[in-house]
Amino acid sequence: MKELFEQIKSLNILVIGDVMLDRYVIGEVSRISPEAPVPVLAVQEERSVAGGAANVALNLRSLGASVETIGWFGQDEQGDELANMLGAANIQVDSRFRFSSAPTISKSRVTASNHQICRVDREAKASDYEPRLGDIGDVVSEKIKKADAVIISDYGKGFITNELLEMVKVHAQFTSIDPKPSRLLEYNKPNLLTPNRLEALELAGLSREIREPFPQSEVVTRIFERFAPEMLAITLGAEGMLLARDGVVECIIPTAAREVFDVSGAGDTVIASLTMALRTGESFARAAEFANLAAGVVVGKVGTATASQEEILKLL
Ligand SMILES: Nc1ncnc2c1ncn2[C@@H]1O[C@H](COP(=O)(O)OP(=O)(O)OP(=O)(O)O)[C@@H](O)[C@H]1O
Numbered sequence: 001m002k003e004l005f006e007q008i009k010s011l012n013i014l015v016i017g018d019v020m021l022d023r024y025v026i027g028e029v030s031r032i033s034p035e036a037p038v039p040v041l042a043v044q045e046e047r048s049v050a051g052g053a054a055n056v057a058l059n060l061r062s063l064g065a066s067v068e069t070i071g072w073f074g075q076d077e078q079g080d081e082l083a084n085m086l087g088a089a090n091i092q093v094d095s096r097f098r099f100s101s102a103p104t105i106s107k108s109r110v111t112a113s114n115h116q117i118c119r120v121d122r123e124a125k126a127s128d129y130e131p132r133l134g135d136i137g138d139v140v141s142e143k144i145k146k147a148d149a150v151i152i153s154d155y156g157k158g159f160i161t162n163e164l165l166e167m168v169k170v171h172a173q174f175t176s177i178d179p180k181p182s183r184l185l186e187y188n189k190p191n192l193l194t195p196n197r198l199e200a201l202e203l204a205g206l207s208r209e210i211r212e213p214f215p216q217s218e219v220v221t222r223i224f225e226r227f228a229p230e231m232l233a234i235t236l237g238a239e240g241m242l243l244a245r246d247g248v249v250e251c252i253i254p255t256a257a258r259e260v261f262d263v264s265g266a267g268d269t270v271i272a273s274l275t276m277a278l279r280t281g282e283s284f285a286r287a288a289e290f291a292n293l294a295a296g297v298v299v300g301k302v303g304t305a306t307a308s309q310e311e312i313l314k315l316l
């Protein structure tokens with residue numbers, strides 16, 4: 001494990017995807033506004049967390065890799081905040097890629113005495129977030145070529161397009177994709193594909209309603225027929241992770257989590273750690289064990305969603 005951590009430090013990973021800012025405004029309500037029949041929140045705490053593809057970047061960085069992120073960082077306050085948060089973690093964000101025609105995607109949750117009272121979203125339609133590769137394509141393809149791996153973190157918000165996927169396919173040394181089948185794109189022949197259970201059903205063209213038992217071999221066969229990944233890892237929440245190659249299920253590894261507090265973002269941890277371990281030369285099975293440990297750490301934490309080397313060793 002020590003050696004793996006050492007090797008991760010020399011990796012250079014590029015994350016491309018839907019970056020988001022998650023904000024939390026927390027306070028108490030003790031009166032109704034005189035202006036309208038709505039509660040007045042007296043704010044006690046405000047904090048921001050990097051979400052979506054930005055969280056994948058943080059997960060990579062917390063295990064020691066060099067990381068750059070490309071996504072829709074708007075020319076607005078939220079875009080500054082998100083870029084600054086990544087900058088503070090030593091994650092590169094190219095200042096040439098700041099866009100003004102749509103807002104940085106942000107979700108602010110307003111909570112009074114542990115009850116969420118509303119959510120304030122800034123988000124335009126998916127077509128507004130398409131990158132103009134005519135303008136930035138050359139720079140992007142240079143960055144893709146230089147990276148040891150490219151991680152596509154598609155949250156269905158619009159930054160990932162078939163044109164971009166094609167560019168990654170042509171230039172990347174290694175491609176991992178966390179898909180969002182609601183916008184079914186051409187996720188063709190990535191080295192690694194990491195859907196969760198529902199996403200896997202959708203990629204396979206099956207109903208999301210099928211819950212139990214999970215039709216493993218049918219799902220796997222269909223995903224390989226349609227997308228031909230080199231490796232497929234389906235995350236199964238509390239049931240761990242299913243690994244498949246060449247259209248065949250190899251194994252299911254149980255979760256490593258000891259305690260579960262907050263499962264959001266665990267999928268980001270899985271694609272980050274699995275990709276890094278594979279790029280250091282670990283086998284698929286060993287890389288997945290490592291990813292499972294990292295995810296086990298993350299689900300045991302409230303609030304933050306990254307794992308450090310020390311925490312992984314402790315869980316081991
Ligand atoms: N309830 C749970 N109990 C134990 N381990 C869990 C649980 N949920 C998630 N995990 C761990 O995290 C991994 C990824 O989780 P999951 O399948 O929920 O991904 P996901 O749906 O893509 O998550 P998200 O999109 O919210 O980041 C699992 O393979 C497992 O190791």
Ligand SMILES: [Mg+2]
Nearest residue numbers: 178196267268
């Ligand atoms: Mg996910």
